Amino acid sequence: ILNVEQSPQSLHVQEGDSTNFTCSFPSSNFYALHWYRWETAKSPEALFVMTLNGDEKKKGRISATLNTKEGYSYLYIKGSQPEDSATYLCAFNGNNRLAFGKGNQVVVIP
Amino acid sequence: EPEVTQTPSHQVTQMGQEVILRCVPISNHLYFYWYRQILGQKVEFLVSFYNNEISEKSEIFDDQFSVERPDGSNFTLKIRSTKLEDSAMYFCASSEQLAGGGTQYFGPGTRLTVL
Numbered sequence: 001i002l003n004v005e006q007s008p009q010s011l012h013v014q015e016g017d018s019t020n021f022t023c024s025f026p027s028s029n030f031y032a033l034h035w036y037r038w039e040t041a042k043s044p045e046a047l048f049v050m051t052l053n054g055d056e057k058k059k060g061r062i063s064a065t066l067n068t069k070e071g072y073s074y075l076y077i078k079g080s081q082p083e084d085s086a087t088y089l090c091a092f093n094g095n096n097r098l099a100f101g102k103g104n105q106v107v108v109i110p
Numbered sequence: 111e112p113e114v115t116q117t118p119s120h121q122v123t124q125m126g127q128e129v130i131l132r133c134v135p136i137s138n139h140l141y142f143y144w145y146r147q148i149l150g151q152k153v154e155f156l157v158s159f160y161n162n163e164i165s166e167k168s169e170i171f172d173d174q175f176s177v178e179r180p181d182g183s184n185f186t187l188k189i190r191s192t193k194l195e196d197s198a199m200y201f202c203a204s205s206e207q208l209a210g211g212g213t214q215y216f217g218p219g220t221r222l223t224v225l
Contacts, residue, residue: 043218046214091153096166097158098145098214
């Protein structure tokens with residue numbers, strides 16, 4: 001069983017503030033780490049696929065880093081906006097099946 | 111922008127009945143997947159499918175589950191005799207490549223309720 005953990009499980013952020021959260025995953029048999037943004041009743045939206053230790057990726061105000069040796073990835077949201085409210089899922093790809101964490105539920109307070 | 115679609119959005123069925131969940135993957139994708147999320151739990155892998163056969167399946171995907179690509183566009187998940195514990199959100203996904211760096215694109219899910 002692949003253990004993927006995300007913390008904190010939920011967080012409230014004031015509009016304009018920056019925030020970050022963590023995904024931890026097994027450091028062996030690593031192929032890729034995926035981040036998704038998921039709003040209720042919509043499809044999970046692919047944000048990043050990260051494959052190399054030290055990878056940093058950015059999409060607008062959202063960025064992510066990857067440390068495969070210690071088995072963690074950080075997701076950052078800079079200057080949070082109400083439209084950033086969603087659940088952010090990370091998924092570890094160790095053998096072509098995705099193993100998900102429980103998600104980081106973000107609520108941005110206007 | 112191409113997207114994965116799923117029907118129905120919500121299916122209610124009686125225990126013991128058969129259900130078929132339908133998905134239309136992105137048209138040029140070759141790899142297809144089913145995942146499910148039981149309420150309050152993590153999204154779990156069920157099965158991957160390529161070249162008209164199952165590539166990989168999890169321990170959840172037992173004999174009551176089957177997948178099929180009946181034509182060039184649809185990808186279905188059949189549950190033969192539903193149980194209460196099959197109640198979950200079922201997600202279909204597709205990708206261009208199987209390797210770890212390939213993005214899997216997800217549909218919006220079908221919420222299955224077994225009574």
